Amino acid sequence: MAEPPYSRFDSERVFDLTPHHKSGGSSGDGGMEARIAKLEADLEHVKRDVTELRTDMRDVRDRAVKIEADIRHLPSKAFVFGVYGVVGAILAAIMLFQTQIQTLLGVTPSP
Template sequence: MSVDDSFMSRRSQEMRTEELERKFDQFEQRTGGGNGGGGMDQRIGRLEGQVDRIGDKLDRLNDRVRDQGETLAALSRDVHHLPSKGFIVTSTALTISLLTGILLFGDRLLALVGT
């Protein structure tokens, strides 16, 4: 590699570095860059306050969910002794069948009993 090539390579690298630094400076200006600008302590204080309030709300929400779990367990315990759907359907069908039979065959039943 000749001296000219080495010089050109270094110069090209320096130009690239300068271009990257310029782009970085532009980026910092657009995003606020650096130390976050003025009022950073106030903004951080506000954010910390908001995080504390969110934590309190989450604690209350966890308590409510826990209470709902206990309520659901109590409800399950309370309805466990109630009849099942199968029993209700069977007893209703049987009652309807008996009433229909009595209505249809009522005259014959009265004659059979003798009243």
């Protein structure tokens, strides 16, 4: 039974680090020129992708700055809960003193 390929960090994903060129042959380079050309083409794609990522990250950073500026103008939690508390207290007082308010205004409750 053949040994499994070297496993980096003993993770489930195995990285095969064995060479993939054929041993022997007349050229001696094992297709090295073609492999290098493929690596160079892949590197150009990586460079293009990194440039796109940089552009995208600048856009994200600009949007985050705008969002931070917009958030500063929003009311705080303390203000919102304070307003709810005051409105709730006013409604509770109106319900509690409903008959006195009706008498003061000269409106009699209907039976």
